Amino acid sequence: MIRAHILICAGTGCTSSGSETVKEALKNELDKKELQDEIKIVQTGCFGLCALGPIMIVYPEGIFYSRVTAADIPEIVEEHLLKGRPVKRLIYNDPAEKDAKADEITSLNETAFYKSQKRVALRNCGVIDPESIDEYIAMRGYEALGKVLTEMTPKQVSETILASGLRGRGGGGFPTGRKWQFAAASVSDKKYVICNADEGDPGAFMDRSVLEGDPHSLLEAMAIAGYAIGSDEGYVYVRAEYPIAVKRLQIAIDQAHEYGLLGNDIFGTGFNFDIKLRLGAGAFVCGEETALMTSIEGNRGEPKPRPPFPAVKGLFGKPSIINNVETYANITQIILNGAEWFASMGTEKSKGTKIFALGGKIKHTGLVEIPMGTSLRTIIEEIGGGCPDGKKFKAVQTGGPSGGCIPASLIDIPVDYDTLTSMGCMMGSGGMIVMDEDNCMVDIAKFFLGFVVDESCGKCTPCRVGTRRMLDILNKITEGKGEDGDIEKLEELANTIKATALCGLGQTAPNPVLATIKFFRDEYEAHIYEKRCPAGHCKALAIYTIDPEKCKGCSACARKCPVNAITGVIKSPYVIDQSKCIKCGTCVDTCKFGAISKK
Amino acid sequence: MKSLEELAKIRERMLSKIALREGENDIRIVVGMATCGIAAGARPVLNTLVEEVALQGVADRATVSQTGCIGICQFEPVVEVFENGKEKVTYVKMTPEMAKRVVAEHIKGGKPVVEYTIGNAKI
Numbered sequence: 269m270i271r272a273h274i275l276i277c278a279g280t281g282c283t284s285s286g287s288e289t290v291k292e293a294l295k296n297e298l299d300k301k302e303l304q305d306e307i308k309i310v311q312t313g314c315f316g317l318c319a320l321g322p323i324m325i326v327y328p329e330g331i332f333y334s335r336v337t338a339a340d341i342p343e344i345v346e347e348h349l350l351k352g353r354p355v356k357r358l359i360y361n362d363p364a365e366k367d368a369k370a371d372e373i374t375s376l377n378e379t380a381f382y383k384s385q386k387r388v389a390l391r392n393c394g395v396i397d398p399e400s401i402d403e404y405i406a407m408r409g410y411e412a413l414g415k416v417l418t419e420m421t422p423k424q425v426s427e428t429i430l431a432s433g434l435r436g437r438g439g440g441g442f443p444t445g446r447k448w449q450f451a452a453a454s455v456s457d458k459k460y461v462i463c464n465a466d467e468g469d470p471g472a473f474m475d476r477s478v479l480e481g482d483p484h485s486l487l488e489a490m491a492i493a494g495y496a497i498g499s500d501e502g503y504v505y506v507r508a509e510y511p512i513a514v515k516r517l518q519i520a521i522d523q524a525h526e527y528g529l530l531g532n533d534i535f536g537t538g539f540n541f542d543i544k545l546r547l548g549a550g551a552f553v554c555g556e557e558t559a560l561m562t563s564i565e566g567n568r569g570e571p572k573p574r575p576p577f578p579a580v581k582g583l584f585g586k587p588s589i590i591n592n593v594e595t596y597a598n599i600t601q602i603i604l605n606g607a608e609w610f611a612s613m614g615t616e617k618s619k620g621t622k623i624f625a626l627g628g629k630i631k632h633t634g635l636v637e638i639p640m641g642t643s644l645r646t647i648i649e650e651i652g653g654g655c656p657d658g659k660k661f662k663a664v665q666t667g668g669p670s671g672g673c674i675p676a677s678l679i680d681i682p683v684d685y686d687t688l689t690s691m692g693c694m695m696g697s698g699g700m701i702v703m704d705e706d707n708c709m710v711d712i713a714k715f716f717l718g719f720v721v722d723e724s725c726g727k728c729t730p731c732r733v734g735t736r737r738m739l740d741i742l743n744k745i746t747e748g749k750g751e752d753g754d755i756e757k758l759e760e761l762a763n764t765i766k767a768t769a770l771c772g773l774g775q776t777a778p779n780p781v782l783a784t785i786k787f788f789r790d791e792y793e794a795h796i797y798e799k800r801c802p803a804g805h806c807k808a809l810a811i812y813t814i815d816p817e818k819c820k821g822c823s824a825c826a827r828k829c830p831v832n833a834i835t836g837v838i839k840s841p842y843v844i845d846q847s848k849c850i851k852c853g854t855c856v857d858t859c860k861f862g863a864i865s866k867k
Numbered sequence: 868m869k870s871l872e873e874l875a876k877i878r879e880r881m882l883s884k885i886a887l888r889e890g891e892n893d894i895r896i897v898v899g900m901a902t903c904g905i906a907a908g909a910r911p912v913l914n915t916l917v918e919e920v921a922l923q924g925v926a927d928r929a930t931v932s933q934t935g936c937i938g939i940c941q942f943e944p945v946v947e948v949f950e951n952g953k954e955k956v957t958y959v960k961m962t963p964e965m966a967k968r969v970v971a972e973h974i975k976g977g978k979p980v981v982e983y984t985i986g987n988a989k990i
Contacts, residue, residue: 271917271931273888306914327888328895328930352900352933395888405874406881414871528869536869 272307272349275325277394279314279480280473280512281634286337287322293338297345307349313481315394316635317381320360325394332379334360380650381632386613388621389437389474389597390637393481398516401523404484410529412603413488416495417537425496426452429599431607433619438464438555438592439670439696439772441618441685447589450579451497454587459499461490462583462590464560465506465513468552469668470719472699474623475593477635479506479513482597483520487530487543489599494541497589502543505560509550517545552669552723556771557590559725570727571771592697594623614640618684628665628701629655641682644674648702659704663787667696669716669723670776672783673709692783694776708805709788710795714742716780720773731774734765738781747808750796755785804866810851811867816841818863825855825864883926894929894974896920899945901936907943908962915963916946919970929974942985948973957985 276282276291291309298304315323320334326344331354333344340358347353360379377383387393396403404410416425430445451459463486467475478486490502506514521543524530532540546564553559554569561583563569582588598620602610611619618640624647627633631653638647648654648661655661663673666683672693674681681687685695703712717739726732738761741754762778769775785792794800801809814825814834819841826834826842833849836842844855844864856864898904898913916931937945942959946969949955956979958969965983973979981987 269914269918269921270884271913273885275888306917328932350900351902351905351935352898353935396885402877402881403885405877406885408878410874411878414874418871533869535871535874 270306270308273310273327274307275310275312275327275394277313277315277321277323278311278512279318279477280510281314281318282321282323283512285321289338290322290324290336290341293341294345297341298349301345301350303345303349310397311399312396313393313398314477314635316390316477316637317360317632318634319632326354329354332360333358380653381634381636384642384646384651385637386621386639387637388601388613389478389594389623390481390635391601392485393477396482398481398483399519401484401520401527404482408604409484409600410488412600413491413529414535416492416603417535417539422452422496422498425492425603428607429496429602432602432610433614433617434595434598434602434610435618435685436592437594437598437622437697439667439694441689441695444591444595447579447591448493448496450577451587451589454580456587458501458584458586459497460583460586460588461493461497461499461502462561462564462588463490463502463504463593463596464555464557464590465504465510465593466548466555466560467507467593467697468550468555468723469670469697469699470716471627471701472625472668472697474625474635474698476510476513477623478593478597479510480516483513483516484524485600486517486593486596487520487524489596490543491530491534491541492599492603493589493591493596495539497587500540500542502541503546503564503583504543505546505548505554505564507550508547514545514547521545551725552719553725553771553773556773558771560590561588570725571773573770594698615682615684617686622683622695622698624698624700626652626700626702629659629704629707630702631656640684643680644683645679647683647700648679652702655702655704659706662703662705662707663709664703665701665712665716665780666699667694667779668699669719670694670772670779671696672779673703673712673787675787692779692786694779706803706805708746708801708803709784709791710742710746710801711805713781713784714739714746717742717777720777724773724777728768728770728774730765730768731770731777734761734769735774735777737761738765738778742781745792745795746801746806748795748799748806752796754796755789755792759785800867807851811846812844812849812851812853812855812864813867814842814844815863815865818861820861820863822860824860825858828854828858830854883921886926893951894925895949896929896931896974897934897947897949898931899935899937899943899947900933903936903940904943904945909944911963912944912946912961912966915966916970919967920974923970923975925970925974939985948979958983959985959988
């Protein structure tokens with residue numbers, strides 16, 4: 269008889285920090301202590317607090333262990349599982365509340381990281397075993413599909429989704445119900461339901477977490493969509509770089525077949541629906557819907573002009589709907605709890621919750637799901653715990669290479685589709701890359717633009733040539749060769765590309781540059797006119813100087829300098845010849861007196 | 868899957884298995900499982916409690932968990948029952964047979980087994 273469940277995160281984050289070894293060690297230890305019939309190990313999806321992995325929760329007590337290693341396992345088994353004394357040193361304690369209750373065990377949901385969160389799309393991640401359809405069913409799985417097939421008409425389903433106010437979570441923010449209605453209205457012998465699981469934004473991994481932690485919710489939602497638009501076939505386009513997600517999806521599809529929840533005559537209603545997996549090779553452009561469909565068809569992933577929209581002429585020329593993983597993850601909950609329930613969360617035009625992937629200069633990197641309209645301050649400071657090492661928060665990049673940055677001065681804005689769009693940013697898929705005072709904004713713009721240049725498919729000229737020209741200018745600026753008029757040239761190019769590129773990738777590619785110019789023009793100007801990088805990040809612009817007051821004239825730096833740029837006389841201050849200096853920084857590391865500084 | 872009833876059946880069957888993870892049951896049965904408890908035979912008591920809770924169908928209301936030494940080692944195995952809004956009940960010198968009765972009468976029936984409690988047990 270099972271008396272305790274141990275949940276170990278088997279998401280990609282924790283797997284890479286070693287959760288598999290921890291699981292093996294735990295299994296061996298339980299066998300050794302003959303506890304294998306009393307205690308069950310469950311591998312789950314992502315808990316969200318990836319920074320603290322590998323993560324483990326022991327129920328019924330709900331004790332949350334973080335950074336568990338295989339070496340900790342004997343102690344956990346002996347002390348906690350056998351004698352009932354949780355191992356305090358491994359229990360996750362909120363750093364912010366550490367003083368207040370150093371000795372008390374904080375319940376998971378009370379920690380600052382989870383307190384402000386509301387989990388809808390991630391509801392089952394870290395709660396159930398993603399490889400068990402039974403556990404999914406226990407969490408009301410496939411009940412929504414049953415309800416739709418037996419109690420609702422296809423029209424009612426689309427109407428419910430529309431009334432809930434759900435908008436596409438992949439980036440554009442188009443009302444999902446409307447999309448379904450368009451596809452339902454198209455007349456055709458064949459229609460397709462597609463899931464876009466080609467998550468490509470640097471720093472975004474919310475879709476991966478849903479795929480890995482709750483694959484059945486996606487399958488169920490796609491079947492519901494199939495019923496709503498009159499389709500009997502679905503495709504999940506997932507990137508091959510997500511091996512765990514691919515494996516669990518395949519298991520989930522097989523299990524659903526076995527239970528008759530996919531296939532013919534589901535619930536005896538005569539409704540047929542089947543889902544196939546298609547693996548993408550990881551091209552960013554294949555996340556663009558027309559390129560994605562071209563790729564599924566077996567062709568090179570290049571976008572097509574719209575219209576015709578997929579709802580009219582999509583995959584294999586047939587009407588199709590294409591939604592993002594996170595969008596689908598909300599569907600079953602809307603069906604079960606009603607459109608009003610969903611619409612009660614969020615803001616006037618952005619309903620429900622949104623998952624964000626926090627990354628960059630932030631303490632709690634990981635996944636958070638919060639109601640729309642939550643302020644940026646809550647996300648960064650409360651949930652994310654602020655920047656590490658006491659550094660000052662400078663800006664956050666939302667929407668990846670298609671989005672823009674929000675400066676620290678606007679930290680109190682509510683995060684929803686329309687606020688972000690009005691600022692020239694974008695919700696995008698929900699990546700949030702946090703930057704502190706050490707990050708140079710010109711360099712950030714350069715990074716994202718470099719990504720787009722690499723990933724541009726080359727079909728249209730504005731994107732293929734235009735983004736490269738912009739990158740050339742940014743390289744020039746960061747190397748200290750910027751000149752008057754460069755900012756204006758960047759803006760002109762950016763606006764032309766936005767207006768003329770063929771697909772979403774090109775149209776949004778200039779956004780990171782435009783947003784950084786908008787909010788951090790002074791940094792661009794400092795680079796161009798003063799040949800100075802205010803954040804001290806751009807290597808070519810750094811100036812190393814020796815403070816004559818502090819320099820003892822020991823000659824240590826001069827001896828280490830690889831280009832002999834430092835000269836002087838023993839026991840009197842040395843100087844750096846700026847024309848020879850290659851900014852390697854060796855002198856700073858060598859000086860014992862802290863006399864050399866970088867500006 | 869040919870009907871909603873089938874789905875409901877699977878759900879019913881699984882619910883009891885994952886109820887453990889809800890962690891918010893009204894009743895908590897806590898067994899002292901420190902060295903003293905284990906030496907006095909707390910493990911069979913714990914296992915019986917877990918089994919009985921499932922058998923008697925009260926798994927949705929009660930969870931069984933362990934704790935360390937309560938300090939009354941001479942009375943081990945000690946089992947304490949915590950219920951929202953009620954005084955905790957402490958059972959002492961428990962055996963698997965006594966555990967069965969506690970689940971049946973106290974957890975299911977709502978009436979503590981007075982003669983097993985710390986004040987009344989024949990020690």
